[in-house]
Amino acid sequence: MTETVRTVDEVVVASEDDTAVEPRTPRSWWRLVVLLIGALVFVFPFYYMIVGSLQKQSNTSLSGVLPQSSNITLHNYGEINAALSLGRALINSGIFTGGVLLATLVFGVLAGYALAQLHFRGRGLLFVMMLLLLMVPFQLLIIPLYVLIVRNYGLGNSYLGMIAPFAINSTAVFIFRQYFLQLPKELFDAARIDGANELRILTRIALPLVRPALLTAMLLTFIGPWNEYLWPFLITKQQSMQPLAVALANYMNTVQSTVSNPFGTILAGAFVLAVPAVVLFLAFQRYFVAPNIGSAVKG
């Protein structure tokens, strides 16, 4: 394990401005060509999703790539809302995601701080367990988790059962630990000699210094439950409890025929599911930059 040691200043500067290192060369036109082709490939499906969701009649031919004024409607959004009760599904997604974010923010920060700056018995064991948790894919434990949460504890169709396996995001704990490690030890020793207790040191000194990391970790944590499909799909059989990703996938598997434009209806749902995550990341994109993520995984 090689840990990246970077001072706080450097990290903050890097997150605000990660501009180029290589000098501009006259031959940089190839970069633009490559990037433009790349951007087209990455953005086209989003564009096509929006166009498709607005079509009165599904048009999969080449002419359908451009929106045609005669074929535009918002009807598909009404259809998907009627089929899934979008509001309800969005609330379920919100509670699921909010629960995970809250638990990660409170307990994850505490654990990350303890792992980085406090000496206590069992710290090594906790760290090793965290690494194990990061390596073993959660999906491989779905059978015992299903047995425990749905069968033994009767938490099927409940928010608690949905949130529990994701409650504290270990990647976030890892990021918190990495950033707390980078803070100078003397800072904490000085505060301790002044008689501040650890909780006060954490909330008043350490947390304000790692605010960019906090946002990065929260962004990464957000996309986990918001986009998760398998687990909520397993434990929510009532539609009224299903997050949007699950409700939409069920609709994709069963629907068709009942609506005039099944693809358009599905794409309208896909758009509603995609928008919150995309908007959030675009709004906070300066916190989702290479140096922050890089130091999180280099450990």
Added chain:
Amino acid sequence: MKLEAELPLSTRESRVTRLARAVLGRQPIGLAFGAPYALFIAVLFAYPLGLAVWVSFHRYFFTAPGVSVARPFVGLANYKAVLSDPAVLRSFLNILIFLVINVPLTVGLSLLLATALNAAIPFRAFFRACFYVPYVTASVAMVAVWLFMFSSGGVVNSVLGPLAPVPSWLVNQNWAMPSIAIYVTWKQLGFFILLYLAALQNVPKELYEAASMDGASWWHRLRSVTIPGVRTVTTLITLLAIIVGANLFTEPYLLTAGGGPNGKSASPVLLMYQTGIEQNHPDFASALGIILVIGVLLIVGVQRLLQRNQT
């Protein structure tokens, strides 16, 4: 510890406090801070892992609530059943196909795009955002678009015309798994571009300057400066690709309609769901899960060992 004993403050502390410190560590409050996370790991990771091992060695099936049945110990029977099941072996082969396509594509394309991004170019932030947008979007939403684009009369086949495969991509025996591999590459590429970008920015500029002065071609610079400089990210990508492969569920379940056609795109986790929960053989599914856990840990362990020897 020594240093602290010299401080006047600690001399006034009772022996009990000092004993507690010796047993619990210098800052026992750390136990309280770490406790919720430790509890989370114990209840939702360690215990389920243990339960999976237990279930995999017994005959186990779901019953109506309150009904108790015998769950006899069956030794390695479940593991034997898993390893001799042609569907399971096929799913392992599918993951291999997935890796053979996904890893080189991911490494090549993300390195190319990261290199292109690593300069003062106009609209840099815009490009970067374009690349990671698929990564942050729900797979369910993206799968919907791909189903639309790659259906038999879809826009991709319209462009390809007579070159389009018959039957179409996602229902074609030979194309189903490669389609999933390409989809996952596309979806995750943005994240790896960011990682490569971070690594590239850490490669000392002097190395490039020295190489240019020696008259090295771009190919030479790539081979002797860039690729060694980003090696950690490359191994990480390989590792994460293996973990993603071991994890695939949403894509084969939704994109290729349950691992079709004929299980040609079934993944191990999809089989765990189908056998364990749909067909009520959680013992079989647990054994499959444990085999995958061991496999992933072995690969991670070997990789760590190799990395340690390199440095």
